[in-house]
Amino acid sequence: MSRKIIHSLFILIAASVMWSCSKTDSSTSESETQVPVETATIKKGDFVHSLFYDGDINAEYEVKVFSKVPDRIEHFYVDAGDKVGKGAPIARIVATTLEQTVQQAEAGLTAARAQLANVRLEYERMQRLRKENAVSQQQYDAVETQYEAVGAQVQQTEAALASTQSILKDATVTAPISGIIGKRYYEAGDMAAPILPLVSIVQMDKVKITFDATEEDLGKLAVGQKAEVRVKSYPDVTFSGSVAKISPVLDPLTRMAEIEVLVDNPQHKLKPGMYAEVQVTTRIINDVIVIPRYAVIENTSLEKVEGKDVVVRNYFVYVVKNGKAEQRTLDVEFLNHTRIAVRAGVSVDENLVVDGQNKLRDGAAVVVTTREDVKS
Numbered sequence: 591m592s593r594k595i596i597h598s599l600f601i602l603i604a605a606s607v608m609w610s611c612s613k614t615d616s617s618t619s620e621s622e623t624q625v626p627v628e629t630a631t632i633k634k635g636d637f638v639h640s641l642f643y644d645g646d647i648n649a650e651y652e653v654k655v656f657s658k659v660p661d662r663i664e665h666f667y668v669d670a671g672d673k674v675g676k677g678a679p680i681a682r683i684v685a686t687t688l689e690q691t692v693q694q695a696e697a698g699l700t701a702a703r704a705q706l707a708n709v710r711l712e713y714e715r716m717q718r719l720r721k722e723n724a725v726s727q728q729q730y731d732a733v734e735t736q737y738e739a740v741g742a743q744v745q746q747t748e749a750a751l752a753s754t755q756s757i758l759k760d761a762t763v764t765a766p767i768s769g770i771i772g773k774r775y776y777e778a779g780d781m782a783a784p785i786l787p788l789v790s791i792v793q794m795d796k797v798k799i800t801f802d803a804t805e806e807d808l809g810k811l812a813v814g815q816k817a818e819v820r821v822k823s824y825p826d827v828t829f830s831g832s833v834a835k836i837s838p839v840l841d842p843l844t845r846m847a848e849i850e851v852l853v854d855n856p857q858h859k860l861k862p863g864m865y866a867e868v869q870v871t872t873r874i875i876n877d878v879i880v881i882p883r884y885a886v887i888e889n890t891s892l893e894k895v896e897g898k899d900v901v902v903r904n905y906f907v908y909v910v911k912n913g914k915a916e917q918r919t920l921d922v923e924f925l926n927h928t929r930i931a932v933r934a935g936v937s938v939d940e941n942l943v944v945d946g947q948n949k950l951r952d953g954a955a956v957v958v959t960t961r962e963d964v965k966s
Contacts, residue, residue, distance in 0.1 A: 597730035607643065627956045628723035629910055632778050635880045637931040639873040643812060643849070645801030647821070647864040649792035650764045650852065651765050657782040658760040659683040663874050674765045674791065681788050683775075695751035701782055706737075713737040738808065754904060769793040792862060797855045798834065798865050802846040810835060810872045817851045818869045829853050829860060833870060875924065879932040881907065885944040886920070886930060908943040910958060915943065916954040927946045 595669060621830040657663075660808040665682040668674055716733040718726040772792040782788065813836060831853030838866060840847045851858065851868055860866075887906040892899055905920040936942065941958070943950065950956070 600954055605880050623910055624955050624957045625915070625946060625949050626959050627908075627915070627943045627950070628960050629941040629958050630882075630885075630938045630944045632879060632881070632909075632942050634877050634938055637719060637880050638871055638926075639875070639931075640926055641803075641807055641870045641872055642927075643801040643803065643868045643870070645799040645851075645865050645866055645868055647797050647799050647860050647862055648936065649769075649772070649794050649862045650796040650798055651767065651769070651793040652772065652862070653678055653769075653791045654787035655763060655766065655791060656784060656787050657681070657683055657763050658784075659685060659757065660782060660784055661685065663776055663778050663780050663782050663788075666774065666776075666778050668771050668789065670771050670773070670789075672771045674771060676765055676768045676769060678765045682759040683763065683780075683782055695747065695754050698910040699744070699747040699751050702740070702747045706740045706744050707952060709737045709740045710714050730776070751822065763788055765791055765794065767791055767793065770858075778902055794855055794858045794860075794862070797853050797860045797862065799831070799851045799852075799853065799868055801849055801868060802841075802844065803836075803849045805826040805840060805845050805847075807898055808836070808840075808847055811870065812872075815854075816871045818871075819851065819853050819860075820867045820869075821864050823864065824859060827859075829855075836920075856901055873924070878923065879936060879938065881920070881930045881932055881936070882944065884927055885947060887947060902942075904929065907936060908942060908947045910941040910956055913955055913957075915950045915952065915954045915956050917950075 647839070662684045663681055664684045667679045667681060713733050713736075716725060716730050720727075720730045752784070769791040770793075771789040774789045775786055776782065776788055811833060813833050815833045817831045817833060819831055820827075821829075831851045833849065834852035835848075835850035837848040851870070885907055888903060889906075890901055890903050893902045895902075905922055907918050907920060908915045909918060910916075918935045920930065923931040923933045925931065927937040943956075945957075
C-alpha cells in the first residue's frame with residue numbers, strides 16, 4: 591500500500607513540474623513574438639529628386655586691374671571692400687619722366703606748327719607767282735615739296751604727342767567696371783609691375799558656384815533647373831539659384847564636366863571663396879507614395895540577368911496587419927538620401943513599421959507602441 595502511495599505522489603509531482611514548464615515556455619514564446627514596433631500611416635506626397643554637390647563660390651564677374659606704366663605707385667585712391675564706379679580712379683603712378691616727355695612733345699609740336707605756318711606763306715606766294723609764270727616749275731616744286739614735308743612732320747609730332755599724353759593718362763589707373771575692390775595687391779610706394787595686378791574688382795550682386803558632375807549625372811542636369819545653396823556661415827539660410835552653364839566637354843582625365851550655378855546675392859552675404867553645398871532639383875514627381883528611407887531594409891544579392899551575374903539592390907519594408915508583420919518588397923521609382931518614391935509594394939493607409947523593423951521576420955507578432963502619419 592505504501593508503494594502505491596509513493597508512486598501516486600511521484601506522478602503528481604511530475605505532472606506539476608511539466609505543467610509549470612509548459613506554462614513558462616508558453617509565456618516565454620508569447621513574449622518573444624510580441625515585438626514592440628512603431629508604425630506610421632502610409633500617405634502620398636510629392637517627391638523631389640535632387641543631386642548634391644560641393645563647390646566654391648566665385649563672383650559673377652571679377653576683373654584684375656593692371657598698371658600700364660611700370661613705375662612707383664604714388665597714391666592709392668581705394669582699399670579692399672570699397673565700392674567703385676566705372677572710370678573711377680584706382681591709383682596714381684609716378685610719371686615725372688612722362689610729364690617731361692609730354693612737355694617736350696608739346697614744344698616740338700609748337701615749333702613744327704610755326705615752321706609750317708612760314709612754309710605755307712612761301713608756298714602760297716609761289717602759287718601766285720607760278721600762275722603769272724614768274725617762277726619756274728622747278729622752283730615751285732621745291733617749295734611744294736618742302737611744304738608737304740613740314741606738314742607731314744607736324745602730323746608726326748601731333749601723333750607722338752597724343753601717344754605720350756595717352757601714356758601719361760594711363761598713370762592714373764581707373765576702374766574698367768563698377769563693383770567692389772576684392773583685393774589690393776600693392777601699397778603706396780611699391781613699384782608697379784605689369785605681371786601683377788594692382789587690385790581686383792568683383793561684382794557680387796550675383797555669385798556663381800562651380801562644381802564637377804559625373805558623366806552619369808549629365809543626363810539629368812539641364813540649364814534652368816532650380817538649385818538650393820547652403821554655406822556654413824548661415825546654416826539656417828537657403829539661397830536660391832539655378833543652373834546657368836553646363837560645360838559642353840568633359841575632362842578626359844576625370845570624365846567630369848564643369849557645372850555653374852548662378853545665385854542672386856543682393857545683400858552680399860555669399861562671399862567669393864566660400865565653400866558651398868548645392869542641391870540641384872532635377873525632377874518632381876507629384877502624388878506618389880513616399881517612404882522614409884530609415885524605415886527601409888536594404889540588401890544586395892547576386893542574380894543572373896541575361897546570363898550575367900549582376901549585383902541587385904533590394905528594398906524591403908514591414909507593414910502591420912492583424913497584429914502581425916508582413917514583409918513587402920518595394921518597386922522603387924526614385925530615391926535620395928532621405929526618401930524613396932514607390933511604384934508598388936505597399937498601399938496608402940497601410941501601417942508601415944518605422945522603428946523596430948530590424949528585429950522582425952515575416953509573420954512575427956507585434957505590439958504597436960505609437961502611430962503617426964508618414965511625413966511627405
